[in-house]
Amino acid sequence: MxxxxxxxxxxxxxxxxxxxxxxxxxxxxxxxxxxxxxxxxxxxxxxxxxxxxxxxxxxxxxxxxxxxxxxxxxxxxxxxxxxxxxxxxxxxxxxxxxxxxPLMLPADVEMGLPWTKAGTLGVIDDWVMSGLLDRRYFLAVSGTALAAATSLAVFSEAGSLTSALDGGGVGHPLIQQIEQSIPLLQRLDDANGGGAHLAYVGAQFRAVAVLLRQGGHTSAIERRLFAALAELGQLAGWMAFDAGQHGLGQRYFFTALRAAKEARNRSMAAHVLGDLGFQAATREQPTDAVALGTAAARLSDGVPATVRASVASRLAYGYAIAGQLAEFEASYQSAQEALTDRKDYEEPEWMYFLTPNHLDTQAGYALVHAGTVNTDGDRAARPLFRKGEQLLRSGAHDFSLSHPSQRRALFEGAWLAVAAASRGNLEQACSVGRTAIARIRNVHSPRSISVLRTLASRLRRRARNEHVADFLPTLDAALAR
Incomplete structure (x- = not known):
């Protein structure tokens, strides 16, 4: 029905x-x-x-x-x-x-078109039209619907590793402008979070979609447009996910996968699949997280090292939420090892953010998150909180308020505070929490706010503690705003 x-x-x-x-x-x-x-x-x-x-x-x-x-x-x-x-x-x-x-639709509605150029252009048509009439709210999908929307058997075709820019030249000024703008848009997300500029990035995504639908391009220019659409779709999907719009995020990711296929950009396709797995882990859906992460890992065979490392780290998050800690450790180690192997490939510019420290802190909040959903009692969760807190301490939580990576600092700080609170280090939890909420005025990241809500719920259990009694009203007021 x-x-x-x-x-x-x-x-x-x-x-x-x-x-x-x-x-x-x-x-x-x-x-x-x-x-x-x-x-x-x-x-x-x-x-x-x-x-x-x-x-x-x-x-x-x-x-x-x-x-x-x-x-x-x-x-x-x-x-x-x-x-x-x-x-x-x-x-x-x-x-x-x-x-x-308003229309409440599953994220995969009308995404069941063939994985062909014509099918991808049909999906793009929806984005072009929706700029005029979109009042839809997309509901995130899972299980078989999610698997069907991300089937990538098409990437077994010959030549799928070819760079999207091969033969494209650099003489087309409009394509150059689009390509040069994407890194600047990514920095907006770093600074202000997904909710702040999602509408603007979505408009840029639709603008490229309109160019593709106009047609008349050479095959090289068309591939560059598909490559740009894939990058913008991945960015918009990530921003929608960070903004708590999970269904819309999936829809951007689904479209980015198709665009990556048309651009023959296997690296981007693996990256997007990894993002979908990361999203599923965040939503505490371990089966989907591991399935998507495993598919991304298969697709990332032979791609640049930073992409392989990112994919492995996202799969590790899925394993953590699934309670498969041995597999988590193996995938985390695989991500670290991949970063030592950068000599064979030119790394994609859109992997600028990936560093060894990024891998460590991501592993840290994956473990803390796993501890919060652990069903085996506090004793089993304690080592997760301890190791997670250790890894997060090396991260971005204490960046200055003028640092360009405020969204990351807020998110990691919120998880570090949760880890400290869960271990009973309430003074530390409140101190880190204060720094985190100071960033809210400039960062619109509902994903981070949800972590602060987890912090608040844990602190309420110890409301009589002097540090908690002093900080909790400030935290509640910040969340209410």
Missing amino acids: GIWTNQVDHDDREQRVVPRQPNTVLASLLAQVGWSPRVLAQRINHAFGHGTVALTTPYQWRDAGRVPRAPLPALVAWVLSRELGQPVTVAELWQGQASDS
């Missing part, structure tokens, strides 16, 4: 009666796309799940002027907009008689 099954519009009891005159606007739009009302119902059910609407119900909308209950008016407008290639509003379609509503 569809995700809207509880709102299925099967009969007159589910509809509000309006004057019984045909809906001429709906009739005209259906005529333009060459659909009968039955085909409209089929398209709605295909997009939103079997059973969303009965096959005969749209005849009542067209011929008798019936108006469906929310969210169906918005679903119909969206389906018609997609087919027409132009926005159709709820107000226009139902002449002001219908209630509008």
Whole structure:
């Protein structure tokens, strides 16, 4: 059944009666796309799940002027907009008689197109259109739906390791401008967090999508555009994830995977798969985290060292959340070893952030996070907190407030405070926590805020402690803002 099954519009009891005159606007739009009302119902059910609407119900909308209950008016407008290639509003379609509503959709909706250039361009069409009419909220998917959206058997093709820029030249000024802007956009994320500039980066992503859909490019320029779209999609996906918009983040990542395939950029594809695994670990979904991380590790065979190291570190996070500590240690060590092997490949510029210290601190908060979800009691969690705190102390938590990596400093500081609180070092937890919350005014990172909420919940257990009693009201006030 569809995700809207509880709102299925099967009969007159589910509809509000309006004057019984045909809906001429709906009739005209259906005529333009060459659909009968039955085909409209089929398209709605295909997009939103079997059973969303009965096959005969749209005849009542067209011929008798019936108006469906929310969210169906918005679903119909969206389906018609997609087919027409132009926005159709709820107000226009139902002449002001219908209630509008945001669309809550699974992140993989209409992502099931073939892994071909035509299929990728079809996915890109959705991003081009959504800039005009997007009121959707995407729900994160997991399990088989997530696996289906990230199937990368296509990368077994010959030549998939070829650089996206081979033969592209540097003489195209617009492509140069796009490529040169991406590192600056990445620094925005470092400084201010995913929530601060996601809309702007999303607009840059759509701008490149529009260029691709315009067509007429040489094959070399087209590959460079796909490569840029993959980088921007990865960045937007990461920023959406950091902003707590997990479904939207997945949707960007899914599109970035397809763009990486068209650019023949295996390194970026492995990186994006690793990000999806990291996201699943953050959401405490160990099965998905390990499956995606393992797939990324397979894909990263033979790619540059920094990419292999990043992929291995993300898989280690998945193993930690799964409680597979031996596998965690092996993957963490693999990441460290990969960074010693940089002589054979030119490293991608977008891996600028990866250092041995980054690997250590990521392993640190992976262990602390694993300790917070440990179901075997405090005794089993203690070594996780101890080792995690040790690794995090070497990281970014005490960066100055003017340092360019404020998002990382906030995130790692929040986890270090959680580790200290979990070990009973309440004075240290409160001291580190104060530094972390001082960064909130300049960093919009709901992912980091969720860690501070974990800190607050742990400190409340020791509310009578003098350090906690002094700090907790300040923390609560910061979280409330």
